[in-house]
Amino acid sequence: MKKIQLSLLPKLLSAIAAKKALYLPVDGKAGADYKRYEEGDTLSRACRTNRSAKDFFFPQVEDMAAFRVEGKKIEIIDTRKENEDFVIFGVRACDVRSFDILDRVFLADPVDTFYENRRQHATVVSLACDAPEETCFCRQFDILAEDPAGDVAAWIVGDEMYFKAKTEKGKKLLSSLDVLLADGDSAPVEKEKKHLEAIQHKLPISEFNKEHFKPEDLMEHFNDPAWAELSEACLGCGTCTFVCPTCQCFDIRDFKTNDGVLRYRCWDSCMYSDFTKMAAENPRHTQLERFRQRFMHKLVYYPANNDGIYGCVGCGRCLAKCPISMNIVKVVKKIGGKKA
Amino acid sequence: MQRIGVFVCWCGSNIAATVDVKAVAEALGKEPGVVYFEDYQYMCSEEGQTKLQNAIRDYKLTGAVVCSCSPRMHEATFRKAAAKAGVNSFMVEIANIREQCSWIHKNKEEATEKAIILGRAAIAKVHLNAPLTAGESPVTKRALVIGGGIAGIQTALDIADAGFEVDIVEKKPTIGGKMSQIDKTFPTLDCAACILTPKMVEVAQNEKIRIFSYSEVDKVQGFVGNFSVSIRRKARFVDEVKCTGCGLCTEKCPQKKVPNEFNLGLDQRRAIYIPFAQAVPKVATIDPDYCTMLKTGKCGVCSKICTAGAIDYKQKDSFIEEKYGAIVVATGFNPIELNKYDEFAYSQSPDVITSLEFERITNAAGPTGGTLLRPSDGEHPKKIVFVQCVGSREDGSGCGKTYCSKICCMYTAKHAMLTREKYPDTEVYVFYIDVRTPGKSFDEFYRRAVEEYGVHYIKGMVGKVIPQGKKLMVRASDLIDRKQLLIDADLVVLAAAIEPDKSARPLATMLTASMDTNDFFTEAHPKLRPVESPTAGIFLSGCCQGPKDIPETVSQASACAAKVIGLLCRDKLTGNPCVAHSDELMCNGCSTCEKVCPYGAITYQDKEFRMPDRTMRTRRVASVNPAVCQGCGACTVACPSGAMDLHGFSNSQIMAEVDAICK
Amino acid sequence: MQKMMQDRARELLSSGKVDRVLGWIEGDFVYDVTPHVFRENDIDQLIYHSFASQNLSKYLVGETKKDGVIAVFLRPCDSYSFVQLLKEHRFDREKVYAIAIPCLGKVDAEDLRAMGIRGITGVTDGKERIILHTLYGDVEKEKSEVIAERCRKCRGVHAPYFDERLGEELTKEPLTDRFEMVEKLEKMTAEERFAFWQDELSRCIRCNACRNVCPACTCEKCVFDNAASGIENKAPASSFEEQNFHIIRAFHVAGRCTDCGQCSRVCPQGIPLHLLNRKFIKDINSCYGEYRAGADLEEKAPLNRFDVDDCEPGDVVGKGE
């Protein structure tokens, strides 16, 4: 366990930034968002950034290759840039869990080397949640906001910040910062954890019947008439999927440059009518089907294929951002609730 | 993928001198899809066209790019040639490397580079071109002539002679126009009435011609070959069929104080009138602004004396709907208003008159019976000053016109000469900027005026005319003798500029025909298509297109008739396939496109569609009538969903050109 | 008001005058409001308070494709969207029963959160004041302090094309001049404006919430989703794409936008998108005369008509600085 006076945090951040690219949530005009550290930036204490931390490994837009056309010749150009080592500082427990969920998709065979590459270069410093929003429900997915995973976990206790390395990478990072860090006692952290856990238990979203989303119930859930009502107001925008830390669908597209083609991938949303154009059209014709797909994926398909791990981390972003306030909690209550 | 051939024209040295045509051909030959390239001295020549056709056959081309002069010049030529070789006309695009490249750039390197880029843009467009086939529409074999002056008369007669029906719409009670007001015509000095009135009679008697006098065009719809026109027949309060033209009413009408417009207000007529003795139709007209009966309901003299019972005070404007294949505009001209020319004292002294007023004063049928008398006191003027270019050839800053009115030099010479001939004791001065006399026997005519008739021609402008007692003091400068002159004239005659008739502008809007800044109708081509408007089916006759004298007007009128006959001879017209079309699957049916369409080419219908989820749905969608659409593209931009696109100038084609240029 | 609406809806349903009722329903939180199609069995759940923020009119496009008549509640701002949609033949008027309801101005939970008001569990609305019940006690605020930006310019007047009015018309003076921010931006230098918009638009994630919520954006297929349009695009892949999307979108709704402000409300990134629309509205008003989209069913939209002596771009562009 290491610690540092909060007043010295800027020094610590500078020290990290001196060695590696450092990203951290910073308060902005419209809430907190991750940005590359610049001298003077202060760590946001907001429990949730607008965009999730998945951007670091699975950015919204990523170039894959380019084709240069000269006359009648076509040349293929590798646009891949080896990523520099970087540190993400202050990731909340929900977002940290999302990395595991993404890993199971992108690092499974065949490995997505773009993703893998970014993953390998990253060191994640997580931060325990001291002031969750009423829309937070990560605990429902057995995520411990008071004791987040990551390469290094951090807690703010009083005017001190405590760090605990959880992986080799984490240890390396902490040891590289040895000069600035003092040894810390784990007792205050343990006490803080208890305190934070108590807060978690007070959060309003608690009756969560996710146990009923078993693979064997797939057809029953799929055919549930409640989907019609749930999806009736859905606008078909991609807000929920884009703010979601675990949504991992992408489209690969060609952009016509002045001398050829740039092939890139970008996030796609299963909520879109032009998602996955199989044989010219989206097989999910109605918004009901598209809406159902998203939640069935998170709650049934994904756990069925991934040892029962749900594709939701309870970060609550979709609750806050959906233009019509339709979200996974309402879905769970309506679809899963029946079994209870 | 298209198989494109590129043909670079040298245009002799017009292109080749500033553009490295070989380099252009080679560079474009490297473009994707280009399977053949060639450069040649004159692509538009028979030999050049054969080269294009051979390449199409030998290399199985699906499209071609010709880098040459403006598409406005030879696009049609190359498209026709390609069509003959089996490639759809619309698969040929022109890169304009002459007017928009070689002729405006001096640096060969720069011009060559630009030519290549223009070529690339054309290639990019051809890649997205699709064969287009023009639709066909029938032709209504009847022509409408708007305006019954000498231009309209001649055009109507020629068309009728070819066997087609013609209607003349004339806003005045009689046809005849300005020529009927003129006394003698230059350069032959024959009497205008003597040559015009027989033609007017001919029109009246021609079975193929209908005259709608005292009428105006109210609404025009449709397109070339298929116009439908609504004609307003203004109430003349006299039954045209019953009226025998005896003229008794025009003598007995108690309302005598109506300015006679035929004599330009120099004398007065009655409230019921026939403009002049040879009017066609010779039918009386009641002037509602002056008729006591119509204004107060008390009088009815004309009705009482008319033995034919032709008077009808209750007559109302009526409308005639008729279909036409072609419309001829022959709306003519007017002298400009001179109220703003204070320096010439036009509005201050009745003895300052316009040339047209002079015509009436010297006309045997005019207010003075043809004797030259001053309007003010009826005395013989002994000293007359003619001022030319009043309101013509100005710099554009004043109230006048920038153009030359063309006819003033000649008619002023005529006036001067006739005055001197009839009244040798009269001194005649003519002030001019230049004397312009191009035309058969024109210069000889002018020289006779100077040499034989002793007219004083003075180069210089009149600065001011000051009425002083019975005299008009004319202050002017003589630019040749470099001196100031002061002439005590009895009469000043102003050669006022001529301008298109005021009715032309709203008519142009109805016809969707374009006009220049002076309100003269524009030709489809100033040299090669001078009697056609750019709007298909609209033809131009006479001064509505630009100032003209009588011989020129008549020849243009006949040329115009020839064009109309050429159109009416055809049974079917092939349309322009570059028209808008709506992708019904994208269309919202929101009616936005309809609102910006100037031709009313867009309508909406409810159609059944099979939706992606396999249900059927009725949707309101736009549909474009390709025969009515003229292909402007206004709708394509108004449409937010992009459902509306334009054949031949599609969104993707234009963007491909943009891409190629900005590379 | 809520009670009145429930009663009237129940009446309409039971009389058979309408088959469904479009209104708002509450979720786990008081601000967790979703548009909902009610039938007799669930009409008790219809709510109406300061968090009933969604514009319902756009749903009519889909709802009128179904059988039967649907009743819809129209707040003043929605009524303009309603007319605009009707004008563009986007729904079947025969199948709609429109009920005008007054509105005291809406409040956004995100705004309150930014003000430090958290854990909201309930709300009591008043004309001048609002009481927010939170986990940490009640917070009472002047309405003018917390009201959403889009509601500040509201006069409370409905577009006159509804079938009946429920409650009284609450006309009011706007709290702000809606063009204030536009004017402020116009007074900046081009550099400053560019920096401002770069900062804003660079946050865009192209989730399409602004577009999909917009009652003017009802295209069968948006040009940005249509590969054939040549500008199809799914992601803010470059700063140009961000600008392009928002310029074209604003242009496509120019003269059609009713300034309902939903675009800015739903933006998860807090981009003030309504400023783009208001810029167009301001220009239209000053160049072509006052025009309010959705106020009149017959009047031609400013971009679908012209005057021969309209101003030139040069008369407008560059005059702000």
Add this chain to the structure above:
Amino acid sequence: MQVNEEKFEPTIVAFCCNWCSYAGADLSGTNRLQYPANVKIIRVPCSCRVNPMFILRAFQRGADGVILCGCHPGDCHYTTGNYFTRRRMTLLFSMLEFLGIEKERTRLEWVSAAEGAKFAATMNDFVATVTKLGKNRRLEDLRCKK
């Protein structure tokens, strides 16, 4: 300071309506009136065919200035096309300016078929203005030049 920069040569896209402005451009060629080769003309049937999309597209692809030429108001071959153009471009240009795009980069001009001299003068002036302004940085798409 080292003066090593080559003279900046802007890329200018000119949309010209077929009936007036394109003919005007031809006339300036016929009269051998010079204007810079930076200007490349795209022929459209009417100025009202020009979609804001095209203008933005040009900037995206690397244009430094876009000029749109049509018939004088009242002279449109299609009667009313340029009136719509005028409204559309007034709003579009104003919006671009609102977004901080230099207002000098866009222009709408009325050039008749008879105004070859005006066409050349307009292009000379526009090229000079845009050259002075420098490269379009605010609306370009960096991916295009990859």
